[in-house]
Amino acid sequence: MKAEKMAFGISYVETDSALHRLNGITKFVLFMAWVTVVLTTFDLRLIVALVAVGLLLLRMTKVPVKVYRTLLIATASVLSLNALFMFLLAPQQGTEYMGTETVLVPFGFYSLTQETLFYLLTVTLKYFSMFPIALVFVFTTHPTEFSASLNRLGIPYKVAYAVSLTLRYLPEIKKDYVNIMHAQQARGVELSKKASLLSRLKNLTSILGPLIFTSLDRTEEISNAMTLRGFGRHKSRTWYSLKPLTNKDWICLSTILVCVSLAIVKHVFEEQLFWYPFN
Amino acid sequence: MQIEFSNFSFQYKALDKPTLKNINLKIEKGEKIVIIGASGSGKSTIGRCLNGLIPHAIKGQCSGQLKIAGKDTSTFEMHHYTEHVGTVLQDTDSQFVGLTVGEDIAFALENQCTATADMYPIVKSTAQMVELASLLNASPQDLSGGQKQRVSLAGILVDDVDVLLFDEPLAALDPKTSKKTIEIIDQLHRDADKTIIIIEHRLEDVLHRDVDRIILMDNGEIVADMSPDALLASSLLTAHGIREPLYLSALKSANCTIAAEHNPANLDKLSLYQYKDKLLEWFHVTDLQTQEPSQTPLLTLSELTYSYNGEVNAVDDVSFSVKKGEFVSILGKNGSGKSTLTKLIMGVVKPDLGKIILNDKDLAELSIFERSQAVGVVMQNPNHMISHHMIFDEIAFGLRNRGVDEQLIEQKVLQVLTLCGLKKYRHWPIDALSYGQKKRVTIASILVLEPELLILDEPTAGQDYRSYTAMLSFIKELNTCLGITVVIISHDMHLVLEYTTRSIVLSDSHLIADAPMTEVFSQPDLLAKANLTTTSLYELAVNLEIENTSAFMQCFIQTEQARNIA
Amino acid sequence: MKLSTKTVVVIAIGAALYGIGGLPMFGIPVFANTTLKPAMAILALFSVLFGPIVGFLVGFIGHWVTDLFAGWGVWFTWVLGSGIVGLVIGLFPRLTNRRIQSGLFEMKDFVLFVVLALVGNVVGYGCSALLDTILYAEPFSKVFTQLTIIASGNTVLIAVVGYFILKSVAKRNQQSSNLSEG
């Protein structure tokens, strides 16, 4: 597929799955709930469950795996790298948390203990458990619906709208970038493979300037257009793309609520930070 | 009294001279007026005063008084203006805020807190009115120039305000669509009894439906405020470099005396028999001295196909070739793929199928940069080309990249600035220019490079007669003297007739004709298919039972060129 | 919160620029899930031009967007961090009473700018690091290393890129005043 036809990063994919039909509000709440749970637990069992559910949901979006395979690999490797660094800088972290020390591979300062291994596993998976849900959220929630939901959940509508505009201008700014690049090439700046890397880099900087400034000038024009069409005229506003909540949504929402409160209760009553079966 | 300017002047903060000089203008409720004037004469600035951008968003000094709905605006907040005036901005890019066409149309409704359920029917019906129903889920950026303009039109049709301000609503529309737009506006005027203010260069198209008054502006002052008939009968328009309706120019050059009571504003109402003798006496068949272009093809497109989204083709199996030294035009309805063609030739997008040959070289191997050495393209949208802050730098840019020495650059740049009527702005930043002036900057920036093949995408959109004749006659000169090959994309039938030898007509991404303009004119079904129309000149000839219409139009063109040279 | 339409748009555009600029393809990886983002300069620019509130939201929304679309899941601690960086640098206009709008950008302004950049990064990403030790039980030594690298790296980056951008901003503001024809 050619560059100019490719959507950048990941974005909304229309597959009309069950998840797509859920209301944006529900999905956002789910996302936030998920984050809360992840952040408050160090229980490997729970984390593994989260990862499993997350991946399941990801399958449910009906988005072909090839869309996110590379991402999956990238994230996995980034996280393992992260784990490695954690080990290099603090090989004893695990033992500190678990309170016991069971050396597996004796190697002086860097001797690998079972506790550290367990600790690294838990933390890494903890990070990873955020990955599928984020994808699910982006794949299934149309940007406009997203900001509408934000507003419904009590975020001031101007901030919510700022978010909406941000999403609206992401592709736009990419286009601007491309346009400026082309315009400059068409007037004698060589950016294709044929120029030396150095001169290409130099020329690239000659695009960033214009990009930033066109964007700044843009803000004037856009805000004018918005004011002219009555933005900020009233204390609130309605949203073209806001769907009403269905029974399905209510069911999901209540389930989410229950799960979160359970997780929090659990967190409060745990006497040890990490769940560690081997002592 | 709806709107009243009294001794109103305005000076942009950035400028040292006022742009509007004591304007006195009254507009009654339910009136329909047109504001015309040279590019840069202050039309949009008046608009900005009406919709409150001046003084609220754009800084500068106002003096005198502006009353809207009987209230002095000096006490107004921004929202007071928006409750009264709805605006279609001249620069459609900045008009869009929605992620989808539908959402964008609904924007005004959202801000009025209309219940979501009620929005859908309104949006749908409005979209149908401007023929966008099929594009409701498209993103406004992925539309053609004309489609964009229709979205912004729809965007204010849903708004319930009593004054509607259109800043060059026709600039990018094909002839048929602009007729339709004028009809829509007229309908709003009559049925919803709104006050209508239209800023437009294409006077003849606006007059397709009656208007009450025409305001003629010239650098910041109102030089005429009269009924269309009175104005057209007078010689004011030509005096201020505005294109009269063609049939009138013809009648006048056949020195027929036109009186206001013959209602010249409308060709159908105008009783022609009284001029017939004079016209026939003036009309003489002149031999077309078209110098045969060389037969060596410069640019050849073969089975070119491209699709933006992989679903519908924007350009579908298009093949034609342009000979060295030719002056060719590309015509076609909005969204038919004209600009996409230019993008393909530029190399901004790569064809899915087919190839482009320039000077027997396949362009596929060449980078945008390498192509640009031979091909100069002026894109439809000036915002896509401008990358510098100052006008001079913008135009000098290309030459500097070629390592031309500064003296020469200086002199070349000044030359084209003069030609494009921008000399006095050479030290200005581009954001201080009017839209038409911006467009001219982009044209200048390419002209200065004197490419072998010059492609202009709607060069005359938003330009006044004087400035575009100056530019085009220069381009014609390049074409005849230096043998530069020129391709222009335009919706202006007469212009195409006047300058180009051959027309390529696109319709729904297919090529449907490749013939001299005069031939295209003689095929009504073809015209209809491509949303084109004949010019009023052609109709005039027909009404006068002149068989050799093309000779008639040719005769007119020559008289006019003679006058322009003199 | 009282936001003008202009501010809303500025936030959106800024966040979009910062969001895209933050994507890994533009980043310079230096450490475990730690990249130096040239986009920091954009965040700095918007903060300098439009103050703390814009700065915070540009940083917050922008970083959130980056995380979301990069697809590695949202790391709130660092999202918040970016917000704070913007907030701190956003004090610049208050401290220089908007000299740059009238086309002035002197040495002392630049120094202040760099200082703010440093403080902002230390405080902002300091919070992130701290929160990481709590919420992710990350070893302190590690997050501290991360922090020092990021803070110093970003500061240098912001100083260099920011200098040129701000210079030209000032220049533009000068150029667009009392223009005369002829």
Ligand SMILES: Nc1ncnc2c1ncn2[C@@H]1O[C@H](COP(=O)(O)OP(=O)(O)OP(=O)(O)O)[C@@H](O)[C@H]1O
């Ligand atoms: N934002 C601005 N800042 C400073 N000067 C401006 C600005 N906008 C327009 N001008 C100046 O005011 C004059 C009138 O501009 P305006 O846009 O009203 O012209 P116009 O009649 O609408 O022209 P066009 O038909 O090309 O749109 C121009 O000469 C331009 O230099």
Ligand SMILES: Nc1ncnc2c1ncn2[C@@H]1O[C@H](COP(=O)(O)OP(=O)(O)OP(=O)(O)O)[C@@H](O)[C@H]1O
């Ligand atoms: N950037 C884009 N992304 C996706 N689709 C596009 C894009 N630009 C144009 N299109 C679509 O391609 C088709 C042809 O567009 P193009 O701009 O070539 O039309 P055009 O002939 O120039 O029309 P106009 O006379 O209105 O400028 C249109 O249907 C338009 O919706």
Ligand SMILES: [Mg+2]
């Ligand atoms: Mg204008």
Ligand SMILES: [Mg+2]
């Ligand atoms: Mg076009």
